[in-house]
Amino acid sequence: MRLLVTDTTWNIAGLAHAMGEEGFYITEAATGAEVLEYVASAEQNAVIIDPDLPDMEAVSLITRLRTEYPRLVICVVSRSVTEADRTRFMIRGADDVIEWPCKRAEIAARLRAYVRRTAGFAQPVLEAGDLSVDIDQRKVRFGDMPIHLTRLEYELIEMLVLRGGAMVSREQVMMQLYAWQDEPDAKIVDVYICRIRAKLAAIGAGTEVIVTSFGQGVRMPVLSRPREVPAAA
Template sequence: MRALLVEDEQVLRDQLAESLRSAGYTVDEAPDGEEALYLGREFPYDVAVMDLGLPKIDGIKVIQTLRGEARHFPILILTARGHWQERVQGLEAGGDDYLTKPFHTEELLARLNALVRRSAGFSSPTITAGSIVLDTSSQRVTVSGGELDLTSFEYKVLEYLMLHPDEVVSKTTLTDHIYEQDCDRDSNVIEVFIGRLRKKLDAAGGVKPIETLRGRGYRFSPAG
């Protein structure tokens, strides 16, 4: 999952970015509202962490602008503003949840995980597709009760496909959601990840849920 992290305090931003990456997120960082607005317009995020007290453009204005331009990815507001009126203002601007500083990183990660799931239509951290069970909290995948040994990128690809069942997902879309902004991207690597996933899923339980649609991308069929 790809996350936009908007925080002007560099030490905190660095700490949060490290925690998000350790939790499996692909992270783009913005130190101010202007950069946040640019990134939010240019890239397809699965979730954002947005501070409100930002330089250049206030976080409330950034959220309002993104929502006005039909950017619907969930936004977790992160703020030192403790008054309830300001929290209400952030939610009414288009935020989906909020945390007040100081906070526990574990809670932030749990809230982000919930926002990503709910935006895809899942209420539980466990996603089940036939004999395949993916736990978004522990990032464990089992097939017929046996755990799969997946690399970080293999897990990211499978998680994205399972969160978007029966949708046609292009290689470009997968590339955008698993690589960070400045990474050297090669969409052909996606074919390698898909090939490895198919072999592991087939070997573990004889399941073949990932369909290739020539010239269009891939589709995960839970009944596959």
């Protein structure tokens, strides 16, 4: 998942690093204007806002983000938040207000839960036949067998899963994996797809899990939450 962090003061100096260690792809913004620029130019799964923005009020940024990007996860993180501020942020559209520092695993879990629920998935484990993707644990399995993916291979799978079967262009995939970094040739997407398909085929999962369409992009069939097994009578 891609996470945009407004690292504007020492209050959240270690948060971006901590979330990076939790598996998020991090982009840091120094101002509210940079937040708007980054969100407009590439897909972000979630944004963490420091209330002490140097160029605008946090409530104004939250309001604009919520209006223009209704599915974007927005969290405010601060060392000190009054009850009045908390209420104001939530009313303007923030999904959560988190006091920092707290356990980084807790923040990561909250963010992942908000992202998958925004995408329409109530449960963290999604299934397509015998293939399952655990978004919270960042694991992919076929039946009882784990599928060992590189970080970028997993990010590609996760991005497609969260799109719910919609077609994703190669340009969108590249921006998700390499935003604001040195990007390789766009053909690298085909390399990743070939590698994932080979790993799936090696354990009998089949290669139709990832569907490519010339000139349009890539998609995965819609995954569903695991079926509940009825209790024995």
